[in-house]
Amino acid sequence: MGADPADxxxxxxxxLDAKGTKKLRRSYALLALLGAVLVLGGLVGxxxxxxxxxxxxxxxxxxxxxxxxxxxxxxxxxxxxxHFWLTVMVAAVNIAAGFVVLRRPEASAEALTMFAALLFLxxxxxxxxxxxxxxxxxxxxxxxxxAFGIVLGLLILASWPSSSLYVIxxxxxxxxxxxxxxxxxxxxxxRRVLRxxxxxGGGDGRAAGEGPAGDQDQSHN
Numbered sequence: 001m002g003a004d005p006a007d008x009x010x011x012x013x014x015x016l017d018a019k020g021t022k023k024l025r026r027s028y029a030l031l032a033l034l035g036a037v038l039v040l041g042g043l044v045g046x047x048x049x050x051x052x053x054x055x056x057x058x059x060x061x062x063x064x065x066x067x068x069x070x071x072x073x074x075x076x077x078x079x080x081x082x083h084f085w086l087t088v089m090v091a092a093v094n095i096a097a098g099f100v101v102l103r104r105p106e107a108s109a110e111a112l113t114m115f116a117a118l119l120f121l122x123x124x125x126x127x128x129x130x131x132x133x134x135x136x137x138x139x140x141x142x143x144x145x146x147a148f149g150i151v152l153g154l155l156i157l158a159s160w161p162s163s164s165l166y167v168i169x170x171x172x173x174x175x176x177x178x179x180x181x182x183x184x185x186x187x188x189x190x191r192r193v194l195r196x197x198x199x200x201g202g203g204d205g206r207a208a209g210e211g212p213a214g215d216q217d218q219s220h221n
Contacts, residue, residue: 025194032187038180045173052169057105057112065098106164113164116171117156124149 045052071091075084101108127146131139156163 025191028187028190028194030187032184032191035180035183035185035187038176038183040180042173042175042177042180045169045176049166049169049173052173053109053165053167054105054169056168056172057101057109061098061101061105061108063098064094064101068092068094068096068098109168110161110164113156113167114160116167117153117160117163119153120149120156121153124151124153 045055068091071087071094075087075091078084078087124146127142127149129146131142131146156167
C-alpha cells in the first residue's frame with residue numbers, strides 16, 4: 001500500500017494553519033481599529049483642548065482613587081508584613097489626592113501645569129549645560145532638546161494659570177495620537193506580513209504537491 005502524500009505534508013511556515021493565521025489577522029485588524037479610535041480621540045482632543053484637560057484630570061483622579069483603594073486592600077491582606085504602615089500611608093495619600101483632583105479638577109490642572117513647566121525648564125537647563133560641558137557625539141541634538149525644553153517651560157510659565165486650560169489636554173491628546181498611529185502601523189504591518197507568509201506557504205505547498213506527481217509520471221514511463 002502506498003503512503004498518502006497528505007500524511008507527510010509539512011505544517012505551514014511558523015507552525016500556523018489557515019485557521020490560526022486568520023485568527024491572527026483578525027486580532028491585528030482589531031489592533032489597527034483601536035489605533036484608529038485613539039487617533040480620532042487625539043485629534044478631537046487637540047481641537048477641544050479644554051475638554052481634554054478636564055477629561056484627563058478626571059481620569060487621573062479616578063486612577064489615584066482606585067489605585068489607593070486597591071493598595072489599601074492589599075495592605076490589609078498583608079498586615080503582618082514589615083512594610084504594612086508604609087503601604088497604608090501610600091494608599092492613603094493616593095486616596096486623598098484622588099479626592100482632591102476629582103473635587104477640584106481646575107486647581108489640580110493648574111498645579112500639574114506648573115509642575116510640568118518647571119520640569120521642562122529644569123530638564124532643559126540640565127540638557128543644555130550637559131551638552132556644552134560634555135560635547136559628545138550628539139552635541140547638536142542635545143543642545144536643541146535643551147533649548148526647546150527651556151523655551152517650552154518659559155512659554156507655559158508666562159501664560160500660567162490660563163495655560164493650564166489647554167497644556168495638559170494637548171499633551172494627553174498628543175499621547176493618544178502617537179500611540180494610535182503606532183498601533184495602526186503595527187496592525188497594518190503585521191497583517192501584511194501574515195499575507196506574505198500565507199502566499200509563500202501556498203506556493204511551497206503547490207510545489208510540494210507537484211513533486212510526487214511528477215516522480216510518479218517518470219516512474220510509469
